[in-house]
Every structure is written in structure tokens, then in C-alpha cells.
Amino acid sequence: MGRAPCCDKANVKKGPWSSEEDTKLKEFIDKFGTGGNWIALPHKAGLKRCGKSCRLRWLNYLRPNIKHGEFSDEEDRVICSLFAAIGSRWSIIAAQLPGRTDNDIKNYWNTKLKKKLLGTAPSQKKPNQHQHQQQQQLFFPSTSPLPSFPQDLLSSLLLQAPLPPVSEQYQISFGGGGGGGNEQSCSSSEISYGNKDQQLDHYEHMGFNDNSYITTLYGGSATAAAGAGSLAWGSSELAPLEYDYEEIKQLISNPSSNYNNTSYYFCG
DNA sequence: AATTCCCACAACCGCCTAACA
DNA sequence: CTGTTAGGCGGTTGTGGGAAT
Helix, strand or coil: CCCCCCCCCHHHCCCCCHHHHHHHHHHHHHHHHCCCCCCHHHHHHCCCCHHHHHHHHHHHHHHHCCCCCCCCCCHHHHHHHHHHHCCCHHHHHHCCCCCCHHHHHHHHHHHHHHHHHHCEEECCCCCHHHHHHHEEEEEEEECCCCCCCCCCHHHHHHHHCCCCCCCCEEEEEEEECCCCCCCCEEEEEEEEECCCCHHHHHHHHHHCHHHHHHHCCCCCCCHHHHHHHHHCCCCCCCCCCCHHHHHEEEEEEECCCCCCCCEEECCC
16 A cells, blocks of 8 residues: 555646745735645645645745845855765755755756856866866865865764764864865864753854754754754855865766765764 | 757655654 | 654656757
8 A cells, every 4th residue: 555645636736836826825824824734725725736835835936035046156165065065965955045945956956056067068068178177266266175064973963863962072073174084173172062952052152043954953963964064164254165176076976976085073 | 930959947756754643 | 652644855857938950
């Protein structure tokens, strides 16, 4: 027996949303909120849509403060760096770019950014040396390594520990960028959490003051990892530059390659 | 002017997981 | 503890519009 469908597919409209549907959905949510139940919402709002579809439409298009249009170089750098560190965790990446949705970033990455990085625009299959150099400078204008966020910390947060356990001491050491074991410590700190609120305070203090992040920090590992990214970036005036062009390019070309090749460590 | 091709983006699908009864 | 359900996520597909032929 398969999984029960989330809605009656026969009586549900699919395809692009009309402006009338948008208006209905927006007005309903403005008035009553989502009620925490997307499945029931379309019926209440008088829409012949699947609840999931409504949710997606709201989150990706109708919700206030959605940013449409061109991505800035700064946003490009954040996306590249996070992609290199944590892969295609679009929701985490989106959490670092206010106003951008995971779908937006995913589309942008797949259709533009990846090609830009690889230099494989349709009319530019093989860029010459000069073009290649220009591209690299566009995305990574700085040549000096900047502090990176702790990649092993990210991995362990993502894969194992949802959050550093309460009342446990950690020393987090940040190595230098560039990978390959070229360790150059740029900061370290001892963290001790008496309770989860203190833990949150600490995260906040370390630089992740994004409300959405703080709100969802309790939620689990993924968001915690996103926060760890901010943690390292918080004090940096420049945009983070975790990986050089070649490293990201390699990751794109060879998805199976190990993300974890730097010398950060995270010890109890 | 008509047709084909390509690209960008919106939307869908199916899986995973947390919450809850 | 177990089964069910809904929310969330990432991958994939569909569609419309513009460019090229």
C-alpha cells in the first residue's frame, strides 16, 4: 500500500496560478493566517488547489518581503560558499539571504550561477584564459584568504549532532581558508551553555541575528549549520570567501567529491 | 512571418521527518 | 511504541517567452 495522496488529485487544479487565485490566497492568509494547516486552507479559501501548492505559492511568490530580480555579487558569493560547504541544502542557503527563497536560489544556481562559474555560457563553451580570469575576479575579487567557517563543525552538525549538547563545553577552532591543511588559526572560543536560551543567546551574540534563523534554531540540525556559517562570518567586513574558484568548480564538476577537505576541527 | 530552439522560472512530485493521537 | 498525517525539502518537469534560423 502506497502513501495516501495529500489531496484529491481529480478535483484539484494544477498549473500556473491565475491572479484571481493569488488574490484569494493572499487575502485569506492576510485575514486568517495559515491556521497551521495548509491542507485545509485551500477549501476554506475557496481555492481548488492542493494545500502543498498553496503553501509553495505563498512561500515562493506571495509572501511579503520576497525579493525578485537580479542576485547581487554578494549574494552570489554567499551561495557559492555555502554550496561548497554544505552542498545543495537550499533552504539553509536561503536562510542566509533574506527575501530569497530556496526555490529561487535553486533555480538561480542551476540555470545561471553554476554556468557562470564553469564559464559554460551557451555561446561560450570554452572560455579562453582571459575570460576565465575575468570570471574568477568577478566572483572572488579578493586574493587573500579570509576566515572560513568550520566545515567539520557544519558537517557534524548536519550529520550527527543537532546542536551542541546543553552544558557541554566545546572548543571551536577556526582554521584558515584555502584547505589542504594550511592551518592558520584566526579565532577560537570556549562555549558553555547552561540551557538552551543561553545557547541561543550565544549564537545570537556570535552574529546570527536573523530572526527567522533564531526562530527555527530549535528546529534542528540544518538550521544550526546555517547558523554556524554566520557564526564565522559575523565579524567579517568582507563577504565570506571560503573556497577558491577552482575548488567550487571541482565540486560542481564532481559532485561525489568530499566536501570535507579542510583542517577545521571540533572537539569536545 | 513561421518555426524551432533555448533558457528561466514556476510548479509539481515524491521522499523524509516531526508531531501527534 | 506505533501508525498516521502534514510540513518541509530537494530534484525534476512543464511552460512561456525571447532569440535564432
